[in-house]
Amino acid sequence: MLMGISNNSTQCTLARPAVIAGPGLFHGVDCRVRLLPAAENTGIIFRRVDLASRPEIRAHVDYVVPGSRRTILAANGATVETVEHLLSALAGLRVDNCIVELSARELPALDGSSLPFCEAILEAGMNQQTALRRTVCIAELQRISEPANGQWIECIPSFTDDLVIDYLLDYGSESALPSQSWAVQVTPEMYLREIAAARTFVMAAEVEALQAxxxxxxxxxxxxxxxxxxxxxxxxxxRWSNEPVRHKILDCIGDLALSGRNFMGRIVARRSGHKLNHVMAEFLSTIENSVKILSRAA
Ligand SMILES: [Zn+2]
Incomplete structure:
Protein backbone atom coordinates (compact mmCIF):
# COMPACT_ATOMS: atom_id res chain seq x y z
CA MET A 1 0.00 0.00 0.00
CA LEU A 2 1.34 3.40 -0.89
CA MET A 3 0.81 6.22 1.54
CA GLY A 4 1.58 9.88 1.28
CA ILE A 5 2.47 12.58 3.70
CA SER A 6 1.14 15.97 2.83
CA ASN A 7 3.00 18.81 4.47
CA ASN A 8 0.51 21.42 3.54
CA SER A 9 0.75 23.55 6.67
CA THR A 10 2.68 24.00 9.85
CA GLN A 11 1.85 22.93 13.38
CA CYS A 12 -0.12 25.06 15.77
CA THR A 13 -0.39 25.60 19.53
CA LEU A 14 -2.25 27.99 21.80
CA ALA A 15 -0.99 31.56 22.13
CA ARG A 16 -1.64 31.58 25.90
CA PRO A 17 -3.28 29.32 28.50
CA ALA A 18 -7.02 28.73 28.41
CA VAL A 19 -9.03 27.69 31.47
CA ILE A 20 -12.35 25.89 31.54
CA ALA A 21 -14.10 24.08 34.39
CA GLY A 22 -17.17 22.07 35.32
CA PRO A 23 -18.37 18.65 36.49
CA GLY A 24 -17.64 15.55 34.44
CA LEU A 25 -20.41 13.81 32.51
CA PHE A 26 -20.22 10.39 34.17
CA HIS A 27 -18.78 11.02 37.64
CA GLY A 28 -20.05 14.57 38.23
CA VAL A 29 -16.80 15.63 39.90
CA ASP A 30 -15.70 19.22 39.33
CA CYS A 31 -12.65 19.47 37.12
CA ARG A 32 -10.57 22.53 36.28
CA VAL A 33 -8.76 22.26 32.96
CA ARG A 34 -5.86 24.42 31.83
CA LEU A 35 -4.89 24.18 28.17
CA LEU A 36 -1.25 25.25 27.89
CA PRO A 37 0.87 26.09 24.85
CA ALA A 38 3.35 23.34 23.99
CA ALA A 39 6.46 22.96 21.87
CA GLU A 40 6.45 21.59 18.35
CA ASN A 41 5.94 17.82 18.04
CA THR A 42 4.61 17.53 21.60
CA GLY A 43 1.18 16.39 20.50
CA ILE A 44 -1.58 16.44 23.10
CA ILE A 45 -0.53 15.47 26.64
CA PHE A 46 -2.85 15.18 29.65
CA ARG A 47 -1.35 15.97 33.07
CA ARG A 48 -3.18 15.10 36.32
CA VAL A 49 -2.15 17.99 38.59
CA ASP A 50 -4.38 16.68 41.40
CA LEU A 51 -2.04 13.71 41.91
CA ALA A 52 1.26 14.04 43.76
CA SER A 53 3.50 12.86 40.92
CA ARG A 54 1.57 14.91 38.32
CA PRO A 55 1.49 11.93 35.95
CA GLU A 56 1.21 12.51 32.23
CA ILE A 57 -0.81 10.55 29.69
CA ARG A 58 -0.26 11.00 25.99
CA ALA A 59 -3.38 11.32 23.86
CA HIS A 60 -2.62 8.22 21.83
CA VAL A 61 -4.57 5.08 21.02
CA ASP A 62 -1.86 2.97 22.72
CA TYR A 63 -3.20 4.22 26.06
CA VAL A 64 -6.90 3.56 25.50
CA VAL A 65 -8.48 1.31 28.13
CA PRO A 66 -11.97 -0.23 27.90
CA GLY A 67 -14.78 2.11 28.87
CA SER A 68 -18.46 2.27 28.19
CA ARG A 69 -19.84 5.18 26.13
CA ARG A 70 -16.71 7.28 26.46
CA THR A 71 -12.98 7.27 25.72
CA ILE A 72 -10.66 6.58 28.66
CA LEU A 73 -6.86 6.75 28.64
CA ALA A 74 -4.52 5.32 31.26
CA ALA A 75 -0.76 5.48 31.81
CA ASN A 76 1.73 6.08 34.61
CA GLY A 77 -0.76 4.96 37.25
CA ALA A 78 -3.40 7.52 36.28
CA THR A 79 -6.49 7.66 34.12
CA VAL A 80 -8.25 10.43 32.27
CA GLU A 81 -11.83 9.95 31.16
CA THR A 82 -14.22 11.34 28.56
CA VAL A 83 -11.41 12.89 26.56
CA GLU A 84 -13.12 12.73 23.18
CA HIS A 85 -14.88 16.11 23.11
CA LEU A 86 -11.77 18.10 23.99
CA LEU A 87 -9.67 16.06 21.55
CA SER A 88 -12.30 16.72 18.91
CA ALA A 89 -12.17 20.48 19.55
CA LEU A 90 -8.36 20.50 19.33
CA ALA A 91 -8.34 18.41 16.14
CA GLY A 92 -11.23 20.31 14.60
CA LEU A 93 -9.47 23.64 15.12
CA ARG A 94 -6.11 22.07 14.19
CA VAL A 95 -4.27 22.58 17.45
CA ASP A 96 -1.39 20.09 17.21
CA ASN A 97 0.45 20.73 20.46
CA CYS A 98 -1.09 21.27 23.88
CA ILE A 99 -0.57 20.30 27.51
CA VAL A 100 -3.93 19.64 29.17
CA GLU A 101 -3.69 20.03 32.94
CA LEU A 102 -6.67 18.69 34.84
CA SER A 103 -7.65 18.64 38.51
CA ALA A 104 -9.74 15.43 38.39
CA ARG A 105 -9.89 12.26 36.35
CA GLU A 106 -12.78 13.27 34.09
CA LEU A 107 -12.97 16.26 31.76
CA PRO A 108 -15.87 18.70 32.26
CA ALA A 109 -19.05 17.78 30.40
CA LEU A 110 -19.93 21.46 29.85
CA ASP A 111 -23.02 21.51 27.62
CA GLY A 112 -22.33 18.02 26.22
CA SER A 113 -20.71 19.42 23.08
CA SER A 114 -17.21 20.64 22.23
CA LEU A 115 -18.27 24.25 21.59
CA PRO A 116 -17.21 25.60 25.04
CA PHE A 117 -13.75 24.05 24.52
CA CYS A 118 -13.57 25.67 21.06
CA GLU A 119 -14.55 29.06 22.49
CA ALA A 120 -11.85 28.82 25.18
CA ILE A 121 -9.24 27.87 22.56
CA LEU A 122 -10.26 30.70 20.23
CA GLU A 123 -10.23 33.20 23.10
CA ALA A 124 -6.68 32.15 24.01
CA GLY A 125 -5.65 32.48 20.37
CA MET A 126 -3.36 30.27 18.30
CA ASN A 127 0.32 30.39 17.51
CA GLN A 128 1.52 29.02 14.21
CA GLN A 129 4.74 27.04 14.70
CA THR A 130 7.44 26.32 12.14
CA ALA A 131 7.52 22.51 12.13
CA LEU A 132 5.41 20.98 9.42
CA ARG A 133 2.19 19.23 10.33
CA ARG A 134 2.50 15.61 9.25
CA THR A 135 -0.56 14.53 7.40
CA VAL A 136 -1.18 11.03 6.17
CA CYS A 137 -3.33 9.74 3.39
CA ILE A 138 -3.84 6.23 2.07
CA ALA A 139 -3.99 4.51 -1.30
CA GLU A 140 -6.25 1.60 -0.44
CA LEU A 141 -9.53 1.38 1.37
CA GLN A 142 -9.38 0.04 4.93
CA ARG A 143 -12.56 -1.36 6.50
CA ILE A 144 -13.12 -2.30 10.12
CA SER A 145 -16.41 -3.89 11.03
CA GLU A 146 -18.47 -5.61 13.67
CA PRO A 147 -21.00 -7.40 11.47
CA ALA A 148 -22.97 -8.77 14.42
CA ASN A 149 -23.90 -5.20 15.38
CA GLY A 150 -24.16 -3.84 11.84
CA GLN A 151 -21.32 -1.45 12.62
CA TRP A 152 -18.46 -0.52 10.37
CA ILE A 153 -16.01 2.24 9.59
CA GLU A 154 -13.93 2.70 6.46
CA CYS A 155 -11.19 5.05 5.45
CA ILE A 156 -11.11 5.70 1.75
CA PRO A 157 -8.36 7.33 -0.33
CA SER A 158 -9.21 10.78 -1.54
CA PHE A 159 -7.37 13.60 -3.22
CA THR A 160 -8.93 16.23 -1.02
CA ASP A 161 -6.70 18.19 1.31
CA ASP A 162 -9.21 17.78 4.12
CA LEU A 163 -10.82 15.06 6.12
CA VAL A 164 -14.35 14.22 5.01
CA ILE A 165 -16.60 12.21 7.33
CA ASP A 166 -19.77 10.57 6.09
CA TYR A 167 -21.76 9.00 8.92
CA LEU A 168 -24.94 6.95 9.00
CA LEU A 169 -26.70 6.74 12.36
CA ASP A 170 -29.16 3.88 12.21
CA TYR A 171 -30.38 2.13 15.35
CA GLY A 172 -33.09 0.19 13.52
CA SER A 173 -36.81 0.66 13.01
CA GLU A 174 -37.60 0.13 16.71
CA SER A 175 -35.46 3.06 17.80
CA ALA A 176 -36.88 6.37 19.01
CA LEU A 177 -34.28 8.00 16.79
CA PRO A 178 -34.98 7.89 13.06
CA SER A 179 -31.94 7.01 10.95
CA GLN A 180 -29.98 10.02 9.81
CA SER A 181 -26.89 10.45 7.69
CA TRP A 182 -24.67 13.42 7.14
CA ALA A 183 -21.37 14.14 5.39
CA VAL A 184 -19.08 17.05 6.12
CA GLN A 185 -15.69 18.34 5.04
CA VAL A 186 -13.92 18.94 8.34
CA THR A 187 -12.27 22.32 7.85
CA PRO A 188 -11.86 24.44 11.02
CA GLU A 189 -14.62 26.74 9.77
CA MET A 190 -17.04 23.88 9.18
CA TYR A 191 -16.10 22.27 12.48
CA LEU A 192 -16.91 25.42 14.39
CA ARG A 193 -20.10 26.22 12.54
CA GLU A 194 -21.65 22.81 11.93
CA ILE A 195 -20.19 20.25 14.34
CA ALA A 196 -18.87 21.73 17.60
CA ALA A 197 -22.26 22.58 19.14
CA ALA A 198 -23.75 19.10 18.63
CA ARG A 199 -24.40 17.60 22.07
CA THR A 200 -24.18 14.18 23.65
CA PHE A 201 -27.45 12.29 23.53
CA VAL A 202 -28.93 9.32 25.31
CA MET A 203 -32.20 7.41 25.25
CA ALA A 204 -34.49 7.91 28.26
CA ALA A 205 -34.68 4.12 28.63
CA GLU A 206 -30.89 4.00 29.12
CA VAL A 207 -30.76 6.76 31.72
CA GLU A 208 -32.12 4.62 34.54
CA ALA A 209 -29.55 1.88 34.00
CA LEU A 210 -26.70 4.40 33.80
CA GLN A 211 -27.81 6.16 36.98
CA ALA A 212 -28.30 2.81 38.76
CA ARG A 239 -29.93 22.60 17.95
CA TRP A 240 -30.32 20.86 14.57
CA SER A 241 -32.85 18.21 13.57
CA ASN A 242 -29.88 15.92 12.86
CA GLU A 243 -27.91 16.91 15.98
CA PRO A 244 -27.28 13.23 16.95
CA VAL A 245 -25.45 12.34 13.72
CA ARG A 246 -23.42 15.54 14.01
CA HIS A 247 -22.41 14.50 17.52
CA LYS A 248 -21.36 11.06 16.27
CA ILE A 249 -19.08 12.85 13.80
CA LEU A 250 -17.75 15.07 16.62
CA ASP A 251 -16.92 11.94 18.64
CA CYS A 252 -15.32 10.28 15.62
CA ILE A 253 -13.01 13.27 15.07
CA GLY A 254 -11.93 13.12 18.74
CA ASP A 255 -11.34 9.37 18.69
CA LEU A 256 -9.41 9.43 15.41
CA ALA A 257 -7.16 12.16 16.84
CA LEU A 258 -5.78 9.38 19.08
CA SER A 259 -3.92 8.14 15.99
CA GLY A 260 -1.55 11.08 16.38
CA ARG A 261 -1.98 11.64 12.65
CA ASN A 262 -3.93 14.11 10.57
CA PHE A 263 -5.71 11.86 8.10
CA MET A 264 -6.67 13.37 4.78
CA GLY A 265 -9.26 11.31 2.99
CA ARG A 266 -12.77 10.10 3.48
CA ILE A 267 -14.13 8.28 6.51
CA VAL A 268 -17.42 6.49 5.96
CA ALA A 269 -19.04 5.01 9.05
CA ARG A 270 -22.25 3.24 9.96
CA ARG A 271 -23.15 3.18 13.65
CA SER A 272 -19.49 3.26 14.55
CA GLY A 273 -18.88 4.09 18.21
CA HIS A 274 -15.82 4.66 20.34
CA LYS A 275 -14.65 1.04 20.13
CA LEU A 276 -14.50 0.82 16.34
CA ASN A 277 -13.22 4.38 16.10
CA HIS A 278 -10.29 3.34 18.31
CA VAL A 279 -9.47 0.39 16.03
CA MET A 280 -9.42 2.77 13.07
CA ALA A 281 -7.24 5.19 15.05
CA GLU A 282 -4.87 2.31 15.72
CA PHE A 283 -4.67 1.54 11.99
CA LEU A 284 -4.03 5.20 11.14
CA SER A 285 -1.35 5.39 13.85
CA THR A 286 0.66 2.65 12.12
CA ILE A 287 0.65 4.08 8.61
CA GLU A 288 4.00 5.79 8.80
CA ASN A 289 5.89 2.75 10.02
CA SER A 290 4.36 0.03 7.94
CA VAL A 291 4.34 1.42 4.44
CA LYS A 292 6.32 3.32 1.91
CA ILE A 293 5.82 7.02 2.38
CA LEU A 294 5.69 9.43 -0.51
CA SER A 295 6.42 13.11 -0.23
CA ARG A 296 3.64 15.17 -1.60
CA ALA A 297 3.81 18.81 -2.57
CA ALA A 298 1.63 21.25 -0.74
ZN1 LIG B 1 -19.64 12.40 22.61
Whole structure:
Protein backbone atom coordinates (compact mmCIF):
# COMPACT_ATOMS: atom_id res chain seq x y z
CA MET A 1 0.00 0.00 0.00
CA LEU A 2 1.34 3.40 -0.89
CA MET A 3 0.81 6.22 1.54
CA GLY A 4 1.58 9.88 1.28
CA ILE A 5 2.47 12.58 3.70
CA SER A 6 1.14 15.97 2.83
CA ASN A 7 3.00 18.81 4.47
CA ASN A 8 0.51 21.42 3.54
CA SER A 9 0.75 23.55 6.67
CA THR A 10 2.68 24.00 9.85
CA GLN A 11 1.85 22.93 13.38
CA CYS A 12 -0.12 25.06 15.77
CA THR A 13 -0.39 25.60 19.53
CA LEU A 14 -2.25 27.99 21.80
CA ALA A 15 -0.99 31.56 22.13
CA ARG A 16 -1.64 31.58 25.90
CA PRO A 17 -3.28 29.32 28.50
CA ALA A 18 -7.02 28.73 28.41
CA VAL A 19 -9.03 27.69 31.47
CA ILE A 20 -12.35 25.89 31.54
CA ALA A 21 -14.10 24.08 34.39
CA GLY A 22 -17.17 22.07 35.32
CA PRO A 23 -18.37 18.65 36.49
CA GLY A 24 -17.64 15.55 34.44
CA LEU A 25 -20.41 13.81 32.51
CA PHE A 26 -20.22 10.39 34.17
CA HIS A 27 -18.78 11.02 37.64
CA GLY A 28 -20.05 14.57 38.23
CA VAL A 29 -16.80 15.63 39.90
CA ASP A 30 -15.70 19.22 39.33
CA CYS A 31 -12.65 19.47 37.12
CA ARG A 32 -10.57 22.53 36.28
CA VAL A 33 -8.76 22.26 32.96
CA ARG A 34 -5.86 24.42 31.83
CA LEU A 35 -4.89 24.18 28.17
CA LEU A 36 -1.25 25.25 27.89
CA PRO A 37 0.87 26.09 24.85
CA ALA A 38 3.35 23.34 23.99
CA ALA A 39 6.46 22.96 21.87
CA GLU A 40 6.45 21.59 18.35
CA ASN A 41 5.94 17.82 18.04
CA THR A 42 4.61 17.53 21.60
CA GLY A 43 1.18 16.39 20.50
CA ILE A 44 -1.58 16.44 23.10
CA ILE A 45 -0.53 15.47 26.64
CA PHE A 46 -2.85 15.18 29.65
CA ARG A 47 -1.35 15.97 33.07
CA ARG A 48 -3.18 15.10 36.32
CA VAL A 49 -2.15 17.99 38.59
CA ASP A 50 -4.38 16.68 41.40
CA LEU A 51 -2.04 13.71 41.91
CA ALA A 52 1.26 14.04 43.76
CA SER A 53 3.50 12.86 40.92
CA ARG A 54 1.57 14.91 38.32
CA PRO A 55 1.49 11.93 35.95
CA GLU A 56 1.21 12.51 32.23
CA ILE A 57 -0.81 10.55 29.69
CA ARG A 58 -0.26 11.00 25.99
CA ALA A 59 -3.38 11.32 23.86
CA HIS A 60 -2.62 8.22 21.83
CA VAL A 61 -4.57 5.08 21.02
CA ASP A 62 -1.86 2.97 22.72
CA TYR A 63 -3.20 4.22 26.06
CA VAL A 64 -6.90 3.56 25.50
CA VAL A 65 -8.48 1.31 28.13
CA PRO A 66 -11.97 -0.23 27.90
CA GLY A 67 -14.78 2.11 28.87
CA SER A 68 -18.46 2.27 28.19
CA ARG A 69 -19.84 5.18 26.13
CA ARG A 70 -16.71 7.28 26.46
CA THR A 71 -12.98 7.27 25.72
CA ILE A 72 -10.66 6.58 28.66
CA LEU A 73 -6.86 6.75 28.64
CA ALA A 74 -4.52 5.32 31.26
CA ALA A 75 -0.76 5.48 31.81
CA ASN A 76 1.73 6.08 34.61
CA GLY A 77 -0.76 4.96 37.25
CA ALA A 78 -3.40 7.52 36.28
CA THR A 79 -6.49 7.66 34.12
CA VAL A 80 -8.25 10.43 32.27
CA GLU A 81 -11.83 9.95 31.16
CA THR A 82 -14.22 11.34 28.56
CA VAL A 83 -11.41 12.89 26.56
CA GLU A 84 -13.12 12.73 23.18
CA HIS A 85 -14.88 16.11 23.11
CA LEU A 86 -11.77 18.10 23.99
CA LEU A 87 -9.67 16.06 21.55
CA SER A 88 -12.30 16.72 18.91
CA ALA A 89 -12.17 20.48 19.55
CA LEU A 90 -8.36 20.50 19.33
CA ALA A 91 -8.34 18.41 16.14
CA GLY A 92 -11.23 20.31 14.60
CA LEU A 93 -9.47 23.64 15.12
CA ARG A 94 -6.11 22.07 14.19
CA VAL A 95 -4.27 22.58 17.45
CA ASP A 96 -1.39 20.09 17.21
CA ASN A 97 0.45 20.73 20.46
CA CYS A 98 -1.09 21.27 23.88
CA ILE A 99 -0.57 20.30 27.51
CA VAL A 100 -3.93 19.64 29.17
CA GLU A 101 -3.69 20.03 32.94
CA LEU A 102 -6.67 18.69 34.84
CA SER A 103 -7.65 18.64 38.51
CA ALA A 104 -9.74 15.43 38.39
CA ARG A 105 -9.89 12.26 36.35
CA GLU A 106 -12.78 13.27 34.09
CA LEU A 107 -12.97 16.26 31.76
CA PRO A 108 -15.87 18.70 32.26
CA ALA A 109 -19.05 17.78 30.40
CA LEU A 110 -19.93 21.46 29.85
CA ASP A 111 -23.02 21.51 27.62
CA GLY A 112 -22.33 18.02 26.22
CA SER A 113 -20.71 19.42 23.08
CA SER A 114 -17.21 20.64 22.23
CA LEU A 115 -18.27 24.25 21.59
CA PRO A 116 -17.21 25.60 25.04
CA PHE A 117 -13.75 24.05 24.52
CA CYS A 118 -13.57 25.67 21.06
CA GLU A 119 -14.55 29.06 22.49
CA ALA A 120 -11.85 28.82 25.18
CA ILE A 121 -9.24 27.87 22.56
CA LEU A 122 -10.26 30.70 20.23
CA GLU A 123 -10.23 33.20 23.10
CA ALA A 124 -6.68 32.15 24.01
CA GLY A 125 -5.65 32.48 20.37
CA MET A 126 -3.36 30.27 18.30
CA ASN A 127 0.32 30.39 17.51
CA GLN A 128 1.52 29.02 14.21
CA GLN A 129 4.74 27.04 14.70
CA THR A 130 7.44 26.32 12.14
CA ALA A 131 7.52 22.51 12.13
CA LEU A 132 5.41 20.98 9.42
CA ARG A 133 2.19 19.23 10.33
CA ARG A 134 2.50 15.61 9.25
CA THR A 135 -0.56 14.53 7.40
CA VAL A 136 -1.18 11.03 6.17
CA CYS A 137 -3.33 9.74 3.39
CA ILE A 138 -3.84 6.23 2.07
CA ALA A 139 -3.99 4.51 -1.30
CA GLU A 140 -6.25 1.60 -0.44
CA LEU A 141 -9.53 1.38 1.37
CA GLN A 142 -9.38 0.04 4.93
CA ARG A 143 -12.56 -1.36 6.50
CA ILE A 144 -13.12 -2.30 10.12
CA SER A 145 -16.41 -3.89 11.03
CA GLU A 146 -18.47 -5.61 13.67
CA PRO A 147 -21.00 -7.40 11.47
CA ALA A 148 -22.97 -8.77 14.42
CA ASN A 149 -23.90 -5.20 15.38
CA GLY A 150 -24.16 -3.84 11.84
CA GLN A 151 -21.32 -1.45 12.62
CA TRP A 152 -18.46 -0.52 10.37
CA ILE A 153 -16.01 2.24 9.59
CA GLU A 154 -13.93 2.70 6.46
CA CYS A 155 -11.19 5.05 5.45
CA ILE A 156 -11.11 5.70 1.75
CA PRO A 157 -8.36 7.33 -0.33
CA SER A 158 -9.21 10.78 -1.54
CA PHE A 159 -7.37 13.60 -3.22
CA THR A 160 -8.93 16.23 -1.02
CA ASP A 161 -6.70 18.19 1.31
CA ASP A 162 -9.21 17.78 4.12
CA LEU A 163 -10.82 15.06 6.12
CA VAL A 164 -14.35 14.22 5.01
CA ILE A 165 -16.60 12.21 7.33
CA ASP A 166 -19.77 10.57 6.09
CA TYR A 167 -21.76 9.00 8.92
CA LEU A 168 -24.94 6.95 9.00
CA LEU A 169 -26.70 6.74 12.36
CA ASP A 170 -29.16 3.88 12.21
CA TYR A 171 -30.38 2.13 15.35
CA GLY A 172 -33.09 0.19 13.52
CA SER A 173 -36.81 0.66 13.01
CA GLU A 174 -37.60 0.13 16.71
CA SER A 175 -35.46 3.06 17.80
CA ALA A 176 -36.88 6.37 19.01
CA LEU A 177 -34.28 8.00 16.79
CA PRO A 178 -34.98 7.89 13.06
CA SER A 179 -31.94 7.01 10.95
CA GLN A 180 -29.98 10.02 9.81
CA SER A 181 -26.89 10.45 7.69
CA TRP A 182 -24.67 13.42 7.14
CA ALA A 183 -21.37 14.14 5.39
CA VAL A 184 -19.08 17.05 6.12
CA GLN A 185 -15.69 18.34 5.04
CA VAL A 186 -13.92 18.94 8.34
CA THR A 187 -12.27 22.32 7.85
CA PRO A 188 -11.86 24.44 11.02
CA GLU A 189 -14.62 26.74 9.77
CA MET A 190 -17.04 23.88 9.18
CA TYR A 191 -16.10 22.27 12.48
CA LEU A 192 -16.91 25.42 14.39
CA ARG A 193 -20.10 26.22 12.54
CA GLU A 194 -21.65 22.81 11.93
CA ILE A 195 -20.19 20.25 14.34
CA ALA A 196 -18.87 21.73 17.60
CA ALA A 197 -22.26 22.58 19.14
CA ALA A 198 -23.75 19.10 18.63
CA ARG A 199 -24.40 17.60 22.07
CA THR A 200 -24.18 14.18 23.65
CA PHE A 201 -27.45 12.29 23.53
CA VAL A 202 -28.93 9.32 25.31
CA MET A 203 -32.20 7.41 25.25
CA ALA A 204 -34.49 7.91 28.26
CA ALA A 205 -34.68 4.12 28.63
CA GLU A 206 -30.89 4.00 29.12
CA VAL A 207 -30.76 6.76 31.72
CA GLU A 208 -32.12 4.62 34.54
CA ALA A 209 -29.55 1.88 34.00
CA LEU A 210 -26.70 4.40 33.80
CA GLN A 211 -27.81 6.16 36.98
CA ALA A 212 -28.30 2.81 38.76
CA UNK A 213 -24.67 2.06 37.86
CA UNK A 214 -23.70 5.33 39.54
CA UNK A 215 -23.21 7.42 36.42
CA UNK A 216 -24.60 10.83 35.59
CA UNK A 217 -26.73 11.18 38.74
CA UNK A 218 -26.15 14.94 38.73
CA UNK A 219 -27.52 15.38 35.20
CA UNK A 220 -30.91 16.62 34.07
CA UNK A 221 -32.48 16.83 30.63
CA UNK A 222 -31.00 20.31 30.32
CA UNK A 223 -27.41 19.02 30.54
CA UNK A 224 -27.56 16.76 27.50
CA UNK A 225 -30.12 15.54 24.97
CA UNK A 226 -32.42 12.80 26.29
CA UNK A 227 -34.76 11.19 23.76
CA UNK A 228 -38.04 9.68 24.91
CA UNK A 229 -39.41 6.53 23.27
CA UNK A 230 -41.66 8.69 21.07
CA UNK A 231 -38.66 10.63 19.72
CA UNK A 232 -39.36 13.85 21.67
CA UNK A 233 -36.67 15.45 23.81
CA UNK A 234 -36.80 15.84 27.62
CA UNK A 235 -36.59 19.47 28.90
CA UNK A 236 -34.53 20.60 25.93
CA UNK A 237 -34.59 21.55 22.26
CA UNK A 238 -32.43 20.19 19.48
CA ARG A 239 -29.93 22.60 17.95
CA TRP A 240 -30.32 20.86 14.57
CA SER A 241 -32.85 18.21 13.57
CA ASN A 242 -29.88 15.92 12.86
CA GLU A 243 -27.91 16.91 15.98
CA PRO A 244 -27.28 13.23 16.95
CA VAL A 245 -25.45 12.34 13.72
CA ARG A 246 -23.42 15.54 14.01
CA HIS A 247 -22.41 14.50 17.52
CA LYS A 248 -21.36 11.06 16.27
CA ILE A 249 -19.08 12.85 13.80
CA LEU A 250 -17.75 15.07 16.62
CA ASP A 251 -16.92 11.94 18.64
CA CYS A 252 -15.32 10.28 15.62
CA ILE A 253 -13.01 13.27 15.07
CA GLY A 254 -11.93 13.12 18.74
CA ASP A 255 -11.34 9.37 18.69
CA LEU A 256 -9.41 9.43 15.41
CA ALA A 257 -7.16 12.16 16.84
CA LEU A 258 -5.78 9.38 19.08
CA SER A 259 -3.92 8.14 15.99
CA GLY A 260 -1.55 11.08 16.38
CA ARG A 261 -1.98 11.64 12.65
CA ASN A 262 -3.93 14.11 10.57
CA PHE A 263 -5.71 11.86 8.10
CA MET A 264 -6.67 13.37 4.78
CA GLY A 265 -9.26 11.31 2.99
CA ARG A 266 -12.77 10.10 3.48
CA ILE A 267 -14.13 8.28 6.51
CA VAL A 268 -17.42 6.49 5.96
CA ALA A 269 -19.04 5.01 9.05
CA ARG A 270 -22.25 3.24 9.96
CA ARG A 271 -23.15 3.18 13.65
CA SER A 272 -19.49 3.26 14.55
CA GLY A 273 -18.88 4.09 18.21
CA HIS A 274 -15.82 4.66 20.34
CA LYS A 275 -14.65 1.04 20.13
CA LEU A 276 -14.50 0.82 16.34
CA ASN A 277 -13.22 4.38 16.10
CA HIS A 278 -10.29 3.34 18.31
CA VAL A 279 -9.47 0.39 16.03
CA MET A 280 -9.42 2.77 13.07
CA ALA A 281 -7.24 5.19 15.05
CA GLU A 282 -4.87 2.31 15.72
CA PHE A 283 -4.67 1.54 11.99
CA LEU A 284 -4.03 5.20 11.14
CA SER A 285 -1.35 5.39 13.85
CA THR A 286 0.66 2.65 12.12
CA ILE A 287 0.65 4.08 8.61
CA GLU A 288 4.00 5.79 8.80
CA ASN A 289 5.89 2.75 10.02
CA SER A 290 4.36 0.03 7.94
CA VAL A 291 4.34 1.42 4.44
CA LYS A 292 6.32 3.32 1.91
CA ILE A 293 5.82 7.02 2.38
CA LEU A 294 5.69 9.43 -0.51
CA SER A 295 6.42 13.11 -0.23
CA ARG A 296 3.64 15.17 -1.60
CA ALA A 297 3.81 18.81 -2.57
CA ALA A 298 1.63 21.25 -0.74
ZN1 LIG B 1 -19.64 12.40 22.61
Missing amino acids: AGYGRHLTGRDLVVFRADGTVVDNRL
